[in-house]
Amino acid sequence: MKFNYPDDSLALHTDAYELSMMQTYWKQGVGNRRAVFEAFFRKMPFQNGYAVYAGLDHIIRYVKQLHFTASDIDYLKSTDQYDDDFLEYLRDFRFTGSIRSFEEGDLVFNHEPIFQVDAPIIEGQLIETAILNILNYQIMVATKASRIKSIVGDQSVMEFGTRRAQELDASIWGTRAAYIGGFNATSNVRAGKLFGIPISGTHAHALVQAYRNDYDAFKAYAQTHRDCVFLVDTFDTLKSGVPTAIRVAKEFGDKINFIGVRIDSGDLASLSKRVRTMLDEAGFPDVKVFASNGLDEKTIQNLKMQGAKIDVWGIGTKLITAYDQPTLGAVYKLVAVEDDNGQLVDTIKLSNNVAKMSTPGKKQVWRINDRLDGKSEGDYITLADEDPRKEESLNMFNPNFPLQQKDVSDFIARPMLKDIWKDGEFVYDEPTLDETRDHRTASLDALWDEYKRDLNPEVYPVDLSQKCYDNKLAMIHHIHEYVKTLGHKE
Numbered sequence: 001m002k003f004n005y006p007d008d009s010l011a012l013h014t015d016a017y018e019l020s021m022m023q024t025y026w027k028q029g030v031g032n033r034r035a036v037f038e039a040f041f042r043k044m045p046f047q048n049g050y051a052v053y054a055g056l057d058h059i060i061r062y063v064k065q066l067h068f069t070a071s072d073i074d075y076l077k078s079t080d081q082y083d084d085d086f087l088e089y090l091r092d093f094r095f096t097g098s099i100r101s102f103e104e105g106d107l108v109f110n111h112e113p114i115f116q117v118d119a120p121i122i123e124g125q126l127i128e129t130a131i132l133n134i135l136n137y138q139i140m141v142a143t144k145a146s147r148i149k150s151i152v153g154d155q156s157v158m159e160f161g162t163r164r165a166q167e168l169d170a171s172i173w174g175t176r177a178a179y180i181g182g183f184n185a186t187s188n189v190r191a192g193k194l195f196g197i198p199i200s201g202t203h204a205h206a207l208v209q210a211y212r213n214d215y216d217a218f219k220a221y222a223q224t225h226r227d228c229v230f231l232v233d234t235f236d237t238l239k240s241g242v243p244t245a246i247r248v249a250k251e252f253g254d255k256i257n258f259i260g261v262r263i264d265s266g267d268l269a270s271l272s273k274r275v276r277t278m279l280d281e282a283g284f285p286d287v288k289v290f291a292s293n294g295l296d297e298k299t300i301q302n303l304k305m306q307g308a309k310i311d312v313w314g315i316g317t318k319l320i321t322a323y324d325q326p327t328l329g330a331v332y333k334l335v336a337v338e339d340d341n342g343q344l345v346d347t348i349k350l351s352n353n354v355a356k357m358s359t360p361g362k363k364q365v366w367r368i369n370d371r372l373d374g375k376s377e378g379d380y381i382t383l384a385d386e387d388p389r390k391e392e393s394l395n396m397f398n399p400n401f402p403l404q405q406k407d408v409s410d411f412i413a414r415p416m417l418k419d420i421w422k423d424g425e426f427v428y429d430e431p432t433l434d435e436t437r438d439h440r441t442a443s444l445d446a447l448w449d450e451y452k453r454d455l456n457p458e459v460y461p462v463d464l465s466q467k468c469y470d471n472k473l474a475m476i477h478h479i480h481e482y483v484k485t486l487g488h489k490e
């Protein structure tokens with residue numbers, strides 16, 4: 001089936017309401033007014049103590065290419081929902097604003113701004129959907145990967161999820177997010193090509209089925225590859241697969257690197273132990289046992305508890321689909337906008353649910369680390385014009401429970417929202433993917449263990465500065481007073 005139009009831009013990868021609002025701003029002559037939007041999420045994914053930030057690279061690619069093509073305009077015209085003069089404006093649309101973001105591999109927490117757009121409102125509105133689309137997925141996968149990697153430790157863990165992912169793009173960007181989260185390699189060859197992620201793999205049951213028995217299949221593989229990992233569970237792991245792998249390895253001797261055997265079904269604990277013994281007894285103590293089949297951090301931990309002798313883990317479905325939580329729930333909220341007098345004024349979205357109220361004003365997030373041991377004490381959210389580096393000590397308090405507070409001195413405060421675009425100019429010095437992956441490891445090293453445990457972690461402090469908190473309370477009060485003046489009864 002042919003596309004109705006060429007698929008030649010991502011500008012329409014947005015919700016129709018964004019374009020509708022853009023038309024309103026533009027026709028009302030307020031489209032160029034400055035607006036600040038911030039993205040944040042409300043709940044920690046997988047009830048984890050931290051989340052791993054990923055997605056910035058894709059967002060950068062998206063914003064860099066952002067423009068409306070002739071076919072975009074033709075299509076919008078055909079919907080009869082937009083005025084011709086607005087469509088003419090879109091022809092020259094480019095992003096001219098500023099963007100600040102956490103860096104990939106940083107740890108992020110709920111209720112803090114992780115991405116900030118300070119731009120003409122018409123531009124900031126358009127990009128909301130794609131930004132959330134990217135962040136909501138990649139942060140989930142990077143976090144899930146990091147949970148898995150922390151259980152696996154120094155062992156290797158391979159990403160096998162492409163066939164189960166929600167479509168092509170998800171597997172590519174999910175693979176990259178998994179690598180940032182600490183995975184060692186991927187089976188996705190295109191991800192290897194695009195990002196330089198090491199590719200790795202074994203073979204499928206199809207090979208054994210094609211040759212109709214383990215022996216002919218393993219022999220054929222050994223004749224055509226130097227590095228061999230044989231999949232041993234097609235017919236019978238202990239009675240056929242493993243003895244045959246050993247036989248072929250002995251027959252080929254130095255002609256192959258007998259790297260391992262993979263088990264993909266059955267009781268992985270008891271099978272792996274028996275396979276390990278068979279390999280050792282046959283004189284292959286260095287040959288590794290690979291395992292796959294519906295694994296994630298919970299099954300891996302359980303298998304380790306059972307003493308499973310598994311060296312390399314292959315993870316697909318549960319990682320790439322972020323199986324136990326379908327979305328991060330990140331949102332993108334307007335926190336300040338230019339008024340009729342050209343002043344930037346703070347805005348708030350009230351809600352009956354206190355936890356859902358946004359924090360008004362353009363902000364910065366500071367990671368507060370102890371100067372002596374380097375450990376993170378918490379994150380401190382200030383209004384953008386505050387600088388805690390000038391303070392001797394900080395009073396950090398939980399905005400939901402203001403009596404929960406601590407004074408911190410001898411600290412290092414680092415601004416976490418880094419400049420990516422400044423007034424339309426791309427200013428970010430992008431790290432390599434391996435630097436990003438190392439950055440996650442270093443960020444985790446600075447986190448106390450109580451925030452890292454996979455079950456019931458301590459809640460990491462994400463606090464507001466007094467000024468930020470007072471500003472929020474004043475705005476809530478102001479809106480309540482305004483609503484009262486309207487005089488409507490409930």
Ligand SMILES: Nc1ncnc2c1ncn2[C@@H]1O[C@H](COP(=O)(O)OP(=O)(O)OP(=O)(O)O)[C@@H](O)[C@H]1O
Binds near residue numbers: 265266294295302306
């Ligand atoms: N010892 C174990 N302890 C806990 N979970 C395990 C253990 N061994 C395997 N599992 C997990 O149990 C789940 C189901 O395994 P099961 O044996 O039912 O499937 P299977 O062998 O793949 O079945 P099939 O033959 O249909 O492929 C998988 O997620 C697997 O990782």
Ligand SMILES: O=P(O)(O)OC[C@H]1O[C@H](OP(=O)(O)OP(=O)(O)O)[C@H](O)[C@@H]1O
Binds near residue numbers: 205294314315
């Ligand atoms: O279980 P996951 O974590 O999703 O890991 C990926 C799965 O994909 C493959 O199975 P599949 O049945 O698709 O193909 P196969 O013939 O190679 O077994 C592989 O053998 C794993 O079982």
Ligand SMILES: O=C(O)c1cccnc1
Binds near residue numbers: 187262314
């Ligand atoms: O290489 C493998 O073993 C592999 C690749 C994709 C999915 N499952 C297994």
